[in-house]
Each structure stands twice: as C-alpha cells, then as structure tokens.
Amino acid sequence: MFHLIKKDILIQKRAFKLSILLMIFFTITLLSNMGPAGLTIGVLAITYQLVLGASALEDQNNSDIILISLPIKRTAIVFSKYVSIYVYAVYAILGFYLIDLMIDLLNIPLDIHFNVQGVMGAIIAVTLFCSLSFPLIFKYGYLKSKMANLIIFFVFVFGGAGLVNYLSHKWTWSPDAISFFNNNSGTGLFMIVMVPLAFILIFSYFLSLNFYQKREF
Template identity: 75%
Template sequence: MYHLIKKDILMQKKALKLSVLLIIFFTITLSNMGPAGLTVGVLAISYQLVLGASALEDKNKSDVILISLPIKRTTIVLSKYVSIYIYAAYAALGFYLIYLITSLLNLPLDIPFNFSGFIGAIIAVTLFCSIAFPLIFKYGFLKAKMANLFIFFVFVFGGTGLVSYLNKNNKLLMSQDIISFFRNSSDIELLLILAVPLVLILICSYNISLAFYKKREF
C-alpha cells in the first residue's frame, strides 16, 4: 500500500507545486472566514490531489496495469482512502507553516488556522471523499468528473452557507441544551464524538467502492 500511495504522490509533482501557490492564495482570500476558511482551503487542496491522482491513472490506464499485478484490489482501494488523510495533513501543514511565518513576522494577515477549522476540514474531506470515491471506482474518473465537481461545490458553498445560517439561527434550530453542550465541549471532545459516525461512513464508503471495483470491467 505504501508504494501505491508513493506512486500517486510522485505522479503529481506539478500538482504539488501548484498546491503551494493555492495554499498561499487561499490563505489570503479566506483569511476573513475564520475556521471555515481553513476547512475550505484543506478541502480544496485535498480535492485537487485526491482527484488529480485518479485523473492521471485514468489518463495513463494505470488501473489496467495494477489489476494485472499481484496486488489485491482491497489494497488498491484502501490506499486511496488512506491517501485522503495524507493529502489533508499536507494541506493543513502548509497552512500552519504560513500561519507561523506571518505570526513571527507580524504580518497584517489573519491566517485561518486553529483546531476547530482543522476538525471541520477532516469532516469535510471525509464526507466528500466518501461520496466521490464510490463514483470513481464504479465509473472511472472521467465519467464521474462532473458529478464530483458538483459535489465539491455543494460542499464548499453549501457548507459555508449552512455554517453562516446556523450561526445566525441556531436558537431556532437547536435546543439551548444542545447549543450549550457544543459550546462547552473542548475540541478534543467534539472530535471524539464525531469520530464514530465518520469512521462508520468511511467504512461503508470503502466497502461500496471495493464492491464496485471488483465488478468493474476494464
């Protein structure tokens, strides 16, 4: 699995260079969004790299070669899911380094980096890829491209709009007890609470992707 992930990374040398510029761009343009800015930024970089690897494989017919090698399809699919968090960690690290640099130099930029934003990024990336990967493993990247692009913009614009709406109308949508619970819970506690449903969603998505991939004809 390590070599499959390494292959995806090495194939994307140009994309990785571009992602550095995108991190700088998102740092400036999303700085006024607070934690949501980090969430959107990490999701966008992860989208670029996760789907970029699938695009290159589709273009080079890599799947045909992979299934002819003594590699289990379970390993191929699992490597894609593991790579999600490698790309997300890479993006988060990029934002964090810029945050440190601007803090040390006292630059007039409000860099959107904090633990709440990172948790939001992990949730967004997990949910997005849990929907995108089954489509890719069933139809291939090119056929699933438009659907995944649509899903991405739904996550970005729909997610930021929903957060803004909830912030303004949370008293109408949730009881005071629930609001108080979330406000008084630490970031670690919230992460642990959300970890269980996220893992279940990820497991379901993995099994669906694997079932599609085993039945797919190349």
C-alpha cells in the same frame, strides 16, 4: 500499499507545486477573512485537487489496467486511495501551518485564523467528501464521474458555508442544546462527530471495493 501512495505522489509533482501557490492564495483570501471555515475549505480544496488529480492521471494513462495485471490485490489498491485522503489532508494542514508561521515571523499584516477548530472541520469535510466521491470513481472511473464529483465539491463549499451562516443567525437553539455545547470541549464534539463518520467511511470503502472488483477494464 505504501508504494501505491508513493506512486500517486510522484506522478503529481506539478500538482504539488501548484498546491503550494494555492495554499498561499487561500491563506490570503480565505484564512484571513473566514476564520476556521476558511481553513476547512482550503484543506478540502487542496485534498480535492490531489486526490482527484491522481485519479485523473490514472484514467488518462490507463493505469488501472496495469495495476490489476500485477500481483497486487484490489483491496490494497482501494485501501491505499482511502489512506491517501489523510496523507494529502495532513500535507495541506502542515502547509497552511508553515505559511502561518512565516507570516508571523515576517510580521506580515495578515490576521490568519489557523486553529484547532479549522483543522477538525477540515478532517470532517475531507472524510465526508471522499466517502461520497470515491465510490463514483471506482464504479465509473474519474472521467465519467468528474462532473458529479465537481458538483459534490461545490455543494460542500457553498452549502456548508450557507448552513453555518443559517444556523448561526436564523436557528434558535434550545437551552439544552446550548448547555450541551458549553459542557463539551471542541475535541469531545469532534470525537462524537467522527464516530458516525467512521461508519460512513467504512461503508464507502466496502462499496468502492465491491464496485472495483466487479468493474471491467
């Protein structure tokens, strides 16, 4: 499994260089204006770029045909893709963190909102996004599912931002709901949300595995 993830990283050297420029751009445009939501969108965008970039290169080079001809179980191939989600997400989070440190050290006049809430939101976002996109990729391949995954991505970005704005301005919270959020830390709420997301991720994995085992190349 480690070698499969390493392979995906090595074939994307150009994409990783581009991702650094994108992180600098997102830091200036998103993190300095949108707070934690900006970090969440930035990490999701970088993860989207690298996860789907690897799938695109594999589709273009017919790598799946080569992989299934090797003594590698399809379970390992699918599982490595799901693990790579968090490899890329951690890479993006560390990248934004290092840029934030550089801005502080150089006293650049940018108010960057790198915080735990943004990191937790990013993990939730990439988990849910990839849980929806991977079954499509394993069933149809990257090229055939490209448009659907692009739509899912923009729904996450614009729909998520719109939902947060609506809930913060239009939704009337009950006293019980306000008390619940006040009495639970951000980490506690994160763990509560991650429990159903873990089930969604596991279901997505087995669905992807089922599609991939039945797929004809």
